[in-house]
Amino acid sequence: MNNELITHRDPKSPISEVFKTLRTNLQFMKHKDDAISLLVTSTMPGEGKTWITSNLGIAFAQSDKKVVIIDSDMRKGRLHNVFETKIFPGLSNYLAEDKKSIKDYLIKTEVKNLWIIPAGNVPPNPSELLSTERMLQGLEELKRTFDVVLFDSTPCMLVTDAVIISRIVDATIIVSSHKLTKMENLKTVQKNIENVGGKIAGVIINRIPVSLKKYKSKYYYYGERSKTEGGEHTSRNNNQDEENNSSRIHQEEVTYVEVDETASEGKQEQDDIINQIDQYLDDNK
Numbered sequence: 001m002n003n004e005l006i007t008h009r010d011p012k013s014p015i016s017e018v019f020k021t022l023r024t025n026l027q028f029m030k031h032k033d034d035a036i037s038l039l040v041t042s043t044m045p046g047e048g049k050t051w052i053t054s055n056l057g058i059a060f061a062q063s064d065k066k067v068v069i070i071d072s073d074m075r076k077g078r079l080h081n082v083f084e085t086k087i088f089p090g091l092s093n094y095l096a097e098d099k100k101s102i103k104d105y106l107i108k109t110e111v112k113n114l115w116i117i118p119a120g121n122v123p124p125n126p127s128e129l130l131s132t133e134r135m136l137q138g139l140e141e142l143k144r145t146f147d148v149v150l151f152d153s154t155p156c157m158l159v160t161d162a163v164i165i166s167r168i169v170d171a172t173i174i175v176s177s178h179k180l181t182k183m184e185n186l187k188t189v190q191k192n193i194e195n196v197g198g199k200i201a202g203v204i205i206n207r208i209p210v211s212l213k214k215y216k217s218k219y220y221y222y223g224e225r226s227k228t229e230g231g232e233h234t235s236r237n238n239n240q241d242e243e244n245n246s247s248r249i250h251q252e253e254v255t256y257v258e259v260d261e262t263a264s265e266g267k268q269e270q271d272d273i274i275n276q277i278d279q280y281l282d283d284n285k
Contacts, residue, residue, distance in 0.1 A: 005082065023060050035147055039171070049175040054152075073119055075154065091120050105120075115146075
Protein backbone atom coordinates (compact mmCIF):
# COMPACT_ATOMS: atom_id res chain seq x y z
CA MET A 1 0.00 0.00 0.00
CA ASN A 2 1.28 3.45 -0.92
CA ASN A 3 3.01 5.37 1.88
CA GLU A 4 0.76 8.37 1.29
CA LEU A 5 -2.25 6.52 2.68
CA ILE A 6 -1.48 7.32 6.31
CA THR A 7 -5.06 6.79 7.49
CA HIS A 8 -4.85 3.18 6.29
CA ARG A 9 -1.28 2.43 7.38
CA ASP A 10 -1.56 4.09 10.78
CA PRO A 11 -5.23 4.73 11.64
CA LYS A 12 -4.40 5.77 15.22
CA SER A 13 -1.86 8.43 14.29
CA PRO A 14 -2.57 12.09 15.12
CA ILE A 15 -2.95 13.00 11.45
CA SER A 16 -5.48 10.18 11.01
CA GLU A 17 -7.47 11.66 13.88
CA VAL A 18 -7.55 14.99 12.04
CA PHE A 19 -9.10 13.27 9.02
CA LYS A 20 -11.64 11.54 11.26
CA THR A 21 -12.67 14.87 12.75
CA LEU A 22 -13.04 16.36 9.29
CA ARG A 23 -15.10 13.32 8.28
CA THR A 24 -17.40 13.74 11.27
CA ASN A 25 -18.05 17.40 10.59
CA LEU A 26 -18.72 16.83 6.89
CA GLN A 27 -21.28 14.15 7.71
CA PHE A 28 -23.48 16.77 9.40
CA MET A 29 -23.92 18.53 6.04
CA LYS A 30 -26.55 15.98 4.99
CA HIS A 31 -29.29 13.95 6.61
CA LYS A 32 -28.12 10.69 8.11
CA ASP A 33 -29.28 8.40 5.31
CA ASP A 34 -28.48 10.71 2.38
CA ALA A 35 -25.42 10.23 0.18
CA ILE A 36 -22.95 13.10 0.17
CA SER A 37 -20.88 14.29 -2.78
CA LEU A 38 -17.75 16.40 -2.26
CA LEU A 39 -15.23 18.03 -4.57
CA VAL A 40 -11.62 18.48 -3.46
CA THR A 41 -9.63 21.06 -5.39
CA SER A 42 -6.75 23.50 -4.92
CA THR A 43 -5.50 26.74 -6.39
CA MET A 44 -2.35 25.38 -8.07
CA PRO A 45 -0.60 22.00 -8.52
CA GLY A 46 1.45 20.57 -5.65
CA GLU A 47 -0.78 21.65 -2.77
CA GLY A 48 -1.75 18.11 -1.75
CA LYS A 49 -5.33 17.68 -2.93
CA THR A 50 -4.91 14.05 -4.02
CA TRP A 51 -3.30 13.17 -0.68
CA ILE A 52 -6.15 14.89 1.17
CA THR A 53 -8.85 13.27 -0.98
CA SER A 54 -7.38 9.78 -0.65
CA ASN A 55 -7.02 9.89 3.13
CA LEU A 56 -10.42 11.52 3.62
CA GLY A 57 -11.96 8.77 1.52
CA ILE A 58 -10.30 6.13 3.69
CA ALA A 59 -11.52 7.88 6.84
CA PHE A 60 -15.10 7.68 5.55
CA ALA A 61 -14.63 4.02 4.57
CA GLN A 62 -13.37 3.20 8.07
CA SER A 63 -16.71 4.39 9.47
CA ASP A 64 -18.53 1.68 7.48
CA LYS A 65 -19.53 4.03 4.67
CA LYS A 66 -19.38 2.86 1.06
CA VAL A 67 -17.06 5.31 -0.64
CA VAL A 68 -15.99 6.01 -4.21
CA ILE A 69 -13.25 8.45 -5.22
CA ILE A 70 -13.38 9.73 -8.79
CA ASP A 71 -10.23 11.06 -10.43
CA SER A 72 -11.72 13.92 -12.41
CA ASP A 73 -8.31 15.32 -13.36
CA MET A 74 -8.35 13.76 -16.81
CA ARG A 75 -5.21 15.68 -17.79
CA LYS A 76 -2.73 14.69 -15.09
CA GLY A 77 -4.63 12.50 -12.66
CA ARG A 78 -2.57 10.42 -10.26
CA LEU A 79 -5.16 8.71 -8.07
CA HIS A 80 -4.28 5.42 -9.78
CA ASN A 81 -0.68 5.84 -8.59
CA VAL A 82 -1.74 6.41 -4.99
CA PHE A 83 -3.93 3.28 -4.94
CA GLU A 84 -1.65 1.36 -7.33
CA THR A 85 -4.31 0.53 -9.93
CA LYS A 86 -4.60 0.93 -13.69
CA ILE A 87 -5.42 4.38 -15.08
CA PHE A 88 -7.81 3.33 -17.84
CA PRO A 89 -10.52 2.73 -18.68
CA GLY A 90 -11.88 5.41 -16.40
CA LEU A 91 -13.95 8.59 -16.17
CA SER A 92 -13.02 9.94 -19.60
CA ASN A 93 -13.99 6.64 -21.22
CA TYR A 94 -17.36 6.65 -19.47
CA LEU A 95 -18.09 10.22 -20.52
CA ALA A 96 -17.09 9.59 -24.13
CA GLU A 97 -19.26 6.48 -24.47
CA ASP A 98 -23.03 6.14 -24.41
CA LYS A 99 -23.77 2.55 -23.52
CA LYS A 100 -21.87 1.56 -20.37
CA SER A 101 -22.85 2.38 -16.80
CA ILE A 102 -20.39 4.40 -14.72
CA LYS A 103 -20.33 1.46 -12.30
CA ASP A 104 -18.58 -0.57 -15.00
CA TYR A 105 -15.49 1.56 -14.36
CA LEU A 106 -15.28 1.00 -10.61
CA ILE A 107 -12.06 -0.49 -9.22
CA LYS A 108 -12.06 -2.05 -5.74
CA THR A 109 -9.10 -0.99 -3.61
CA GLU A 110 -7.34 -2.85 -0.81
CA VAL A 111 -9.24 -0.66 1.65
CA LYS A 112 -12.54 -2.12 2.82
CA ASN A 113 -15.60 -0.17 1.54
CA LEU A 114 -13.50 1.93 -0.85
CA TRP A 115 -13.60 2.01 -4.67
CA ILE A 116 -12.04 4.39 -7.17
CA ILE A 117 -12.72 5.44 -10.74
CA PRO A 118 -9.42 6.42 -12.40
CA ALA A 119 -9.06 9.31 -14.84
CA GLY A 120 -8.98 7.17 -17.98
CA ASN A 121 -7.40 8.06 -21.30
CA VAL A 122 -6.49 11.72 -21.78
CA PRO A 123 -9.32 13.27 -23.86
CA PRO A 124 -8.97 16.32 -26.12
CA ASN A 125 -11.86 18.10 -24.36
CA PRO A 126 -12.02 17.35 -20.59
CA SER A 127 -14.01 20.45 -19.66
CA GLU A 128 -16.64 19.78 -22.30
CA LEU A 129 -17.03 16.17 -21.17
CA LEU A 130 -17.57 17.23 -17.55
CA SER A 131 -20.29 19.65 -18.68
CA THR A 132 -22.42 16.94 -20.27
CA GLU A 133 -25.64 15.49 -18.90
CA ARG A 134 -23.86 12.13 -18.75
CA MET A 135 -21.65 13.39 -15.92
CA LEU A 136 -24.67 14.37 -13.86
CA GLN A 137 -26.35 11.04 -14.62
CA GLY A 138 -23.22 9.17 -13.54
CA LEU A 139 -23.08 11.06 -10.25
CA GLU A 140 -26.73 10.34 -9.49
CA GLU A 141 -26.18 6.66 -10.24
CA LEU A 142 -23.22 6.50 -7.88
CA LYS A 143 -25.16 8.26 -5.11
CA ARG A 144 -27.75 5.49 -5.26
CA THR A 145 -25.01 2.94 -4.54
CA PHE A 146 -22.48 4.78 -2.36
CA ASP A 147 -22.74 6.80 0.83
CA VAL A 148 -19.89 9.14 -0.11
CA VAL A 149 -18.75 10.30 -3.55
CA LEU A 150 -15.46 12.23 -3.65
CA PHE A 151 -14.01 14.03 -6.67
CA ASP A 152 -10.25 14.57 -6.85
CA SER A 153 -10.18 17.42 -9.33
CA THR A 154 -7.85 19.80 -11.15
CA PRO A 155 -6.35 22.99 -9.68
CA CYS A 156 -8.85 25.82 -10.14
CA MET A 157 -6.38 28.47 -11.30
CA LEU A 158 -5.29 26.46 -14.34
CA VAL A 159 -8.47 25.04 -15.90
CA THR A 160 -12.23 25.21 -15.34
CA ASP A 161 -12.82 21.50 -14.66
CA ALA A 162 -13.20 21.84 -10.89
CA VAL A 163 -15.52 24.84 -11.19
CA ILE A 164 -17.77 22.83 -13.51
CA ILE A 165 -17.98 19.94 -11.04
CA SER A 166 -18.60 22.29 -8.10
CA ARG A 167 -22.05 23.01 -9.55
CA ILE A 168 -23.28 19.42 -9.17
CA VAL A 169 -21.74 18.34 -5.84
CA ASP A 170 -22.98 19.13 -2.34
CA ALA A 171 -19.87 21.09 -1.35
CA THR A 172 -16.27 21.87 -2.26
CA ILE A 173 -13.15 21.67 -0.12
CA ILE A 174 -10.21 23.87 -1.15
CA VAL A 175 -6.73 22.57 -0.30
CA SER A 176 -4.02 25.16 0.25
CA SER A 177 -0.36 24.68 1.10
CA HIS A 178 1.81 26.39 3.70
CA LYS A 179 4.20 28.89 2.06
CA LEU A 180 2.88 28.00 -1.40
CA THR A 181 -0.72 29.15 -1.79
CA LYS A 182 -1.22 32.83 -2.58
CA MET A 183 -4.06 34.65 -0.87
CA GLU A 184 -5.22 36.28 -4.10
CA ASN A 185 -5.49 32.85 -5.72
CA LEU A 186 -7.58 31.56 -2.82
CA LYS A 187 -9.95 34.51 -3.18
CA THR A 188 -10.21 33.93 -6.93
CA VAL A 189 -11.06 30.26 -6.48
CA GLN A 190 -13.73 31.06 -3.92
CA LYS A 191 -15.26 33.67 -6.21
CA ASN A 192 -15.25 31.39 -9.27
CA ILE A 193 -16.94 28.55 -7.41
CA GLU A 194 -19.57 30.72 -5.77
CA ASN A 195 -20.29 32.49 -9.06
CA VAL A 196 -21.55 29.22 -10.57
CA GLY A 197 -23.59 28.32 -7.49
CA GLY A 198 -21.06 26.06 -5.79
CA LYS A 199 -20.90 25.78 -2.00
CA ILE A 200 -17.56 25.87 -0.17
CA ALA A 201 -17.36 23.63 2.90
CA GLY A 202 -13.98 24.90 4.05
CA VAL A 203 -10.28 25.34 3.42
CA ILE A 204 -7.51 22.94 4.42
CA ILE A 205 -3.99 24.24 4.98
CA ASN A 206 -1.58 21.43 4.24
CA ARG A 207 2.15 20.93 4.86
CA ILE A 208 2.54 23.09 7.93
CA PRO A 209 5.88 22.08 9.54
CA VAL A 210 5.36 20.11 12.73
CA SER A 211 7.74 20.44 15.67
CA LEU A 212 9.14 17.23 17.12
CA LYS A 213 8.31 18.49 20.61
CA LYS A 214 5.26 20.71 20.35
CA TYR A 215 2.01 20.49 18.45
CA LYS A 216 -1.06 22.51 19.29
CA SER A 217 -4.45 22.32 17.69
CA LYS A 218 -7.76 24.11 18.06
CA TYR A 219 -11.16 23.27 16.71
CA TYR A 220 -13.13 26.09 15.14
CA TYR A 221 -16.90 25.83 14.79
CA TYR A 222 -18.04 29.17 13.41
CA GLY A 223 -16.67 31.10 16.35
CA GLU A 224 -16.74 28.44 19.07
CA ARG A 225 -13.28 27.20 20.03
CA SER A 226 -12.02 24.24 22.04
CA LYS A 227 -8.63 22.57 22.31
CA THR A 228 -7.15 19.18 21.57
CA GLU A 229 -3.70 17.70 21.08
CA GLY A 230 -2.18 16.27 17.94
CA GLY A 231 1.19 15.06 16.71
CA GLU A 232 3.62 14.62 13.89
CA HIS A 233 3.06 13.16 10.45
CA THR A 234 5.45 12.26 7.70
CA SER A 235 4.32 11.53 4.15
CA ARG A 236 6.07 10.33 0.99
CA ASN A 237 4.93 11.35 -2.49
CA ASN A 238 5.89 8.46 -4.83
CA ASN A 239 9.69 8.50 -5.05
CA GLN A 240 10.18 11.94 -3.55
CA ASP A 241 11.89 12.43 -0.19
CA GLU A 242 9.73 12.24 2.89
CA GLU A 243 8.42 15.58 4.11
CA ASN A 244 6.51 16.63 7.21
CA ASN A 245 2.81 17.16 6.69
CA SER A 246 -0.04 18.38 8.80
CA SER A 247 -3.55 19.51 7.89
CA ARG A 248 -5.36 22.56 9.17
CA ILE A 249 -9.06 22.63 8.45
CA HIS A 250 -10.94 25.92 8.74
CA GLN A 251 -14.69 26.37 9.35
CA GLU A 252 -14.98 22.67 10.15
CA GLU A 253 -11.66 22.36 11.98
CA VAL A 254 -8.46 24.38 12.29
CA THR A 255 -5.12 22.93 13.31
CA TYR A 256 -2.52 25.42 14.49
CA VAL A 257 1.15 24.45 14.75
CA GLU A 258 3.56 25.85 17.30
CA VAL A 259 7.20 25.29 16.37
CA ASP A 260 10.14 24.56 18.63
CA GLU A 261 12.31 27.51 19.73
CA THR A 262 15.15 26.07 17.67
CA ALA A 263 12.93 26.40 14.60
CA SER A 264 11.58 29.87 15.44
CA GLU A 265 13.20 31.67 12.53
CA GLY A 266 10.26 31.08 10.21
CA LYS A 267 7.56 31.14 12.88
CA GLN A 268 6.60 34.79 12.40
CA GLU A 269 6.11 34.29 8.66
CA GLN A 270 4.04 31.17 9.33
CA ASP A 271 1.89 33.01 11.88
CA ASP A 272 1.34 35.88 9.45
CA ILE A 273 0.09 33.46 6.78
CA ILE A 274 -2.26 31.72 9.22
CA ASN A 275 -3.60 35.05 10.49
CA GLN A 276 -4.19 36.22 6.92
CA ILE A 277 -6.20 33.14 6.02
CA ASP A 278 -8.07 33.28 9.34
CA GLN A 279 -9.14 36.84 8.64
CA TYR A 280 -10.08 36.08 5.04
CA LEU A 281 -12.23 33.08 5.96
CA ASP A 282 -13.86 34.89 8.89
CA ASP A 283 -14.83 37.70 6.53
CA ASN A 284 -16.34 35.27 4.03
CA LYS A 285 -18.39 32.90 6.18
